[in-house]
Amino acid sequence: MASIYDFKALNNKGSEVDFADFKGKVLLIVNTASKCGFTPQYDGLEALWKKYKDQGLVVIGFPCDQFAHQEPGSDAEIAEFCRLNHGVTFPLMSKIEVNGEGAHPIYKYLKSVTKGLLGGAIKWNFTKFLISRDGSKIERFAPMAKPESLEDKIKALL
Numbered sequence: 001m002a003s004i005y006d007f008k009a010l011n012n013k014g015s016e017v018d019f020a021d022f023k024g025k026v027l028l029i030v031n032t033a034s035k036c037g038f039t040p041q042y043d044g045l046e047a048l049w050k051k052y053k054d055q056g057l058v059v060i061g062f063p064c065d066q067f068a069h070q071e072p073g074s075d076a077e078i079a080e081f082c083r084l085n086h087g088v089t090f091p092l093m094s095k096i097e098v099n100g101e102g103a104h105p106i107y108k109y110l111k112s113v114t115k116g117l118l119g120g121a122i123k124w125n126f127t128k129f130l131i132s133r134d135g136s137k138i139e140r141f142a143p144m145a146k147p148e149s150l151e152d153k154i155k156a157l158l
Contacts, residue, residue: 044147
């Protein structure tokens, strides 16, 4: 069976990121959007990143425009919006799809090992996946789960 460390993705500057480089880190992977009711969660994600990155947390945002066209911008526009409006410094990836045939392989994997209310499908923007340091434990959280509500679980994995 695959693990999260078997995948690669492009960051928002077009460089390849090998997820094997994250072995030993706790990952919080989130599909994001800039024009969503949950967009203020960028603040909570950034707060977690700043508080725990030195202890081994990596927050990774995957912008996605599959839900009500709420992420229409280019990778550069998304990065600028996140930086200016939410002070985002955690890694942002290139815009992807999370559902359907065009879903990024990382999301195909994450959906296959966790189930949400819609079975394997991602329900909406800001669905969160918390992954243990060895990649063996993956928990899925609904969009309405605020990032700060995951803090105890993150601390337990760190």
